[in-house]
Amino acid sequence: MSRIAAATGLGKASLYHYFPAGKRQMAAAVLDSVTAWFEANLFKPLESVHPPRQRITSMLATLDRYYDNGQVACLPALFAMSNEREMFREAIRQFFLRWVAGLSQTLTDSGLARDIAQRRAHDAVERIQGALVLSRAFANGRTFEAMAAELPDQLLAGADRSTMWTTRAPRFAPPPTAIRSHAG
Amino acid sequence: MSRIAAATGLGKASLYHYFPAGKRQMAAAVLDSVTAWFEANLFKPLESVHPPRQRITSMLATLDRYYDNGQVACLPALFAMSNEREMFREAIRQFFLRWVAGLSQTLTDSGLARDIAQRRAHDAVERIQGALVLSRAFANGRTFEAMAAELPDQLLAGADRSTMWTTRAPRFAPPPTAIRSHAG
DNA sequence: GTCTATATAGGGATAGAC
DNA sequence: GTCTATCCCTATATAGAC
Numbered sequence: 001m002s003r004i005a006a007a008t009g010l011g012k013a014s015l016y017h018y019f020p021a022g023k024r025q026m027a028a029a030v031l032d033s034v035t036a037w038f039e040a041n042l043f044k045p046l047e048s049v050h051p052p053r054q055r056i057t058s059m060l061a062t063l064d065r066y067y068d069n070g071q072v073a074c075l076p077a078l079f080a081m082s083n084e085r086e087m088f089r090e091a092i093r094q095f096f097l098r099w100v101a102g103l104s105q106t107l108t109d110s111g112l113a114r115d116i117a118q119r120r121a122h123d124a125v126e127r128i129q130g131a132l133v134l135s136r137a138f139a140n141g142r143t144f145e146a147m148a149a150e151l152p153d154q155l156l157a158g159a160d161r162s163t164m165w166t167t168r169a170p171r172f173a174p175p176p177t178a179i180r181s182h183a184g
Numbered sequence: 185m186s187r188i189a190a191a192t193g194l195g196k197a198s199l200y201h202y203f204p205a206g207k208r209q210m211a212a213a214v215l216d217s218v219t220a221w222f223e224a225n226l227f228k229p230l231e232s233v234h235p236p237r238q239r240i241t242s243m244l245a246t247l248d249r250y251y252d253n254g255q256v257a258c259l260p261a262l263f264a265m266s267n268e269r270e271m272f273r274e275a276i277r278q279f280f281l282r283w284v285a286g287l288s289q290t291l292t293d294s295g296l297a298r299d300i301a302q303r304r305a306h307d308a309v310e311r312i313q314g315a316l317v318l319s320r321a322f323a324n325g326r327t328f329e330a331m332a333a334e335l336p337d338q339l340l341a342g343a344d345r346s347t348m349w350t351t352r353a354p355r356f357a358p359p360p361t362a363i364r365s366h367a368g
Numbered sequence: 369g370t371c372t373a374t375a376t377a378g379g380g381a382t383a384g385a386c
Numbered sequence: 387g388t389c390t391a392t393c394c395c396t397a398t399a400t401a402g403a404c
Contacts, residue, residue, distance in 0.1 A: 081258075093322055
């Protein structure tokens with residue numbers, strides 16, 4: 001509270017004007033703020049019309065900036081690892097579910113089957129979180145960089161529609177090879 | 185301190201008899217204790233004479249028990265993610281380096297080249313840590329189980345000496361296909 | 369080695385003036 | 387809305403008796 005007061009330039013008492021429920025409410029607000037930022041800058045772009053590979057490298061570039069090459073901790077992950085997990089159970093869960101869903105959308109757009117895309121997206125978020133842990137454990141950005149270098153190819157292995165997206169085709173357009181069965 | 189006192193049955197003052205340096209010393213002792221446990225139960229066994237695949241599945245079984253299917257946080261990881269990182273920098277670093285080194289040994293014993301083994305070991309620890317984060321985020325053991333199910337095959341892909349180890353061959357024996365160049 | 373008692377600091381939060 | 391002043395409580399740590 002003291003540090004927040006100092007950082008905001010407000011007195012401690014003034015903080016309770018904005019957050020009557022105190023500390024818990026402030027923590028929730030921070031988590032919401034982080035989630036909103038990710039929604040706008042990471043999750044939404046994963047569902048854009050850009051080529052899937054570009055969406056992935058863009059995500060990794062954004063993460064690299066946001067986490068300062070792995071040296072800044074991920075708040076929802078920290079909450080998940082701590083005792084605050086109980087208090088913010090649903091918010092934490094939604095954050096990671098949303099991330100996986102966005103990335104999964106990117107992968108299905110690349111031509112991967114839905115179940116494969118889902119699994120790979122889940123594994124990718126897992127690996128990103130692991131890279132953040134090790135990057136901080138080693139106080140060294142190479143772990144994060146190595147992960148970021150490998151991830152795009154791993155995610156898109158076997159995806160065959162990638163060329164389709166280089167021309168910014170409309171989303172969900174039937175693939176060129178699609179066959180319409182006409183029933184009458 | 186109150187909770188530690190209650191848990192140990194000692195008065196708070198008595199704790200300072202064993203840990204004159206107070207809280208920091210206690211935290212360091214806990215970290216050392218965890219590290220010692222991992223050294224004996226996880227890292228050492230990774231360098232045993234058992235077949236590499238068995239060492240890996242054994243490691244994963246031990247982790248599954250220790251982390252209660254991903255529901256218990258990894259203390260060195262928590263320290264790495266928190267501000268305590270500075271205070272325990274070297275201990276945290278050694279913990280993860282040792283883990284990677286042990287697993288790397290397992291993989292070189294399986295016939296993988298040293299650089300491949302090193303990278304895969306690093307990636308595996310990364311993924312395990314990521315799985316722990318997501319397991320707690322989702323409050324759900326499936327993430328951890330899925331990781332544990334996939335890891336052995338991923339780690340040993342392309343390893344060709346696995347049969348050699350089913351008969352408990354001595355470590356570091358030259359591979360059957362090795363060619364000795366004789367310079368004389 | 370363990371206790372009771374105590375010191376000191378800071379955290380979270382509220383009251384009420386302005 | 388922001389402030390000063392203050393409340394109560396807990397955390398960390400020490401003193402000194404037993």
